[in-house]
Amino acid sequence: xxxSFLAVLKRDLLLAMRRRSDIFTVLFFFIIVVSIFxxxxxxxxxxxxxxxxxxxxxxxxxxxTLALERxxxxxxADGTLEQMLLTPQPLGVLVFAKILAHWLLTxxxxxxxxPLAALQYHLDFSTTLTMMSVLLIGTPVLSMVGAIGAALxxxxxxxxxxxxxxxxxxxxxxxxxxxxxxxxxxxxxISLQPYYLLLSAFLLLALVFAPWATAASLxxxxx
Amino acid sequence: xxxxxxxxxxxxxxxxxxxxxxxxxxxxxxVLTLGGLYWGFFQTPDVLSDQKQYYRIIFVHIxxxxxxxxxxxxxxxxxxxxxxxxxxxxxxxxxxxAVTGAIMTALSLxxxxxxxxxxxxxxxxxxxxxxxxxxxxxxxxxxIALHSAIDDNRRADxxxxxxxxxxxxxxxxxxxxxxxxxxxACASLHQESSMERIETNIFIAIMTTVAGFxxxxxxxxxxxxxxxxxxxxxKSSWVARLEALK
Numbered sequence: 386x387x388x389s390f391l392a393v394l395k396r397d398l399l400l401a402m403r404r405r406s407d408i409f410t411v412l413f414f415f416i417i418v419v420s421i422f423x424x425x426x427x428x429x430x431x432x433x434x435x436x437x438x439x440x441x442x443x444x445x446x447x448x449x450t451l452a453l454e455r456x457x458x459x460x461x462a463d464g465t466l467e468q469m470l471l472t473p474q475p476l477g478v479l480v481f482a483k484i485l486a487h488w489l490l491t492x493x494x495x496x497x498x499x500p501l502a503a504l505q506y507h508l509d510f511s512t513t514l515t516m517m518s519v520l521l522i523g524t525p526v527l528s529m530v531g532a533i534g535a536a537l538x539x540x541x542x543x544x545x546x547x548x549x550x551x552x553x554x555x556x557x558x559x560x561x562x563x564x565x566x567x568x569x570x571x572x573x574x575i576s577l578q579p580y581y582l583l584l585s586a587f588l589l590l591a592l593v594f595a596p597w598a599t600a601a602s603l604x605x606x607x608x
Numbered sequence: 609x610x611x612x613x614x615x616x617x618x619x620x621x622x623x624x625x626x627x628x629x630x631x632x633x634x635x636x637x638x639v640l641t642l643g644g645l646y647w648g649f650f651q652t653p654d655v656l657s658d659q660k661q662y663y664r665i666i667f668v669h670i671x672x673x674x675x676x677x678x679x680x681x682x683x684x685x686x687x688x689x690x691x692x693x694x695x696x697x698x699x700x701x702x703x704x705x706a707v708t709g710a711i712m713t714a715l716s717l718x719x720x721x722x723x724x725x726x727x728x729x730x731x732x733x734x735x736x737x738x739x740x741x742x743x744x745x746x747x748x749x750x751x752i753a754l755h756s757a758i759d760d761n762r763r764a765d766x767x768x769x770x771x772x773x774x775x776x777x778x779x780x781x782x783x784x785x786x787x788x789x790x791x792x793a794c795a796s797l798h799q800e801s802s803m804e805r806i807e808t809n810i811f812i813a814i815m816t817t818v819a820g821f822x823x824x825x826x827x828x829x830x831x832x833x834x835x836x837x838x839x840x841x842x843k844s845s846w847v848a849r850l851e852a853l854k
Contacts, residue, residue, distance in 0.1 A: 530774075530778075533770070533771075533774055534771075537754060537767045537770060537771055538754065538757070541757050541758060542757065543757065547753060547754065547757055550746075550750050550753050551750040551753070551754060551771060553746075554743050554746040554747055554750065554775075554782070555775070555778050555782075557743065557782050557785060557786070558778070558781045558782055558784075558785040561785040561786065561789050562789075562791070565789050565790060569790070569792075575790075575792055576792055579791035579792055580791060582791075587781070594777075601770060602767065602770050605763060605767050605770065606763065606767060608763065
């Protein structure tokens with residue numbers, strides 16, 4: 386089981402490395418969204434600091450939904466996915482490997498680039514650290530919940546927009562507590578522990594249920 | 609005596625039953641809704657604290673808001689039943705319920721906006737209940753959008769059933785997170801329900817209108833289910849034999 390998990394993970398990472406531009410599209414989408422907001426709302430420092438948590442998180446949400454379609458689309462197009470469904474290994478494990486690979490390629494880069502966004506919005510060092518750590522806990526949840534949406538909309542016309550419609554409402558709890566933690570850390574004097582605990586709880590719940598639900602959705606979609 | 613629980617799970621035997629039930633529910637809906645609204649408009653105090661006459665929109669507002677939330681549970685119930693027993697009719701029910709639920713959600717937001725404008729002076733506020741209702745509308749829209757994006761009925765039914773289930777699992781979390789954006793301050797969170805403190809006449813009027821809306825939803829969902837049955841089973845022989853369609 387572990388062997389098949391590692392094999393799928395390695396394969397997906399290798400495929401992505403052969404076509405690196407896909408990773409950078411998502412990353413630059415995030416940077417562009419974060420950068421054009423100040424052009425629209427003005428450059429006042431206090432206001433930028435105030436809206437930073439929400440904007441950076443919403444940009445991360447949008448970047449994540451943008452990348453979702455690719456989790457299964459290529460494998461579905463060339464028939465690999467069908468072979469995966471036929472293997473004796475539990476589908477949930479293979480799906481989990483694919484989701485993990487997807488997060489490593491689209492979620493983790495967002496976490497690493499976040500300090501740049503924090504600089505643009507004049508956030509101080511400790512707030513930036515909080516931002517990175519909540520993104521680190523939160524973005525895997527986005528990938529996992531999003532994978533269910535990606536599996537359900539596999540191969541449909543206008544799949545990309547449809548995924549956003551299905552998945553964005555489900556992202557709300559992560560957005561509320563992710564952005565809330567950053568805002569609380571900026572204010573100071575508020576305990577951040579509840580935010581971390583709640584986000585970790587979401588992560589654990591998603592870890593348990595999402596691969597399984599995604600596998601069920603894949604079986605419905607590919608049948 | 610053994611009961612055949614699946615007797616009406618076949619579209620062919622359900623179709624005539626629904627046809628007989630629809631007029632009953634429709635008449636009840638009209639009587640109860642008109643009765644409730646009459647009671648609400650003419651048998652209740654004219655001035656409620658400082659809200660004057662405007663508060664009377666409450667009868668439609670509460671009834672539609674309750675229906676909106678309840679129909680989502682009903683929809684998920686039928687969708688799950690469909691996944692378990694693989695009965696076509698359950699999926700058709702879920703599909704028919706989604707549209708009525710979405711309409712009720714939109715109606716409750718719409719009437720809420722009017723009430724908000726007259727009593728709070730604003731059409732919209734990011735109050736937890738309003739926000740939850742708006743997100744409920746998004747969930748209904750997602751269900752309907754996914755269902756209509758898939759051409760194959762079987763896949764559409766099952767995929768949207770999974771989506772509805774995931775939605776129901778996450779709804780409490782969304783509700784909690786909107787209600788309590790700051791977890792540090794939520795130790796004493798309590799849901800304020802004021803049903804017991806309502807004036808008796810208003811209470812009777814609300815309950816009657818709610819019952820009327822229930823009946824209306826039954827009737828409309830049955831009508832929509834009948835349409836879906838005809839649409840999907842149009843090639844079967846029992847539909848060809850139907851007198852009404854000749």
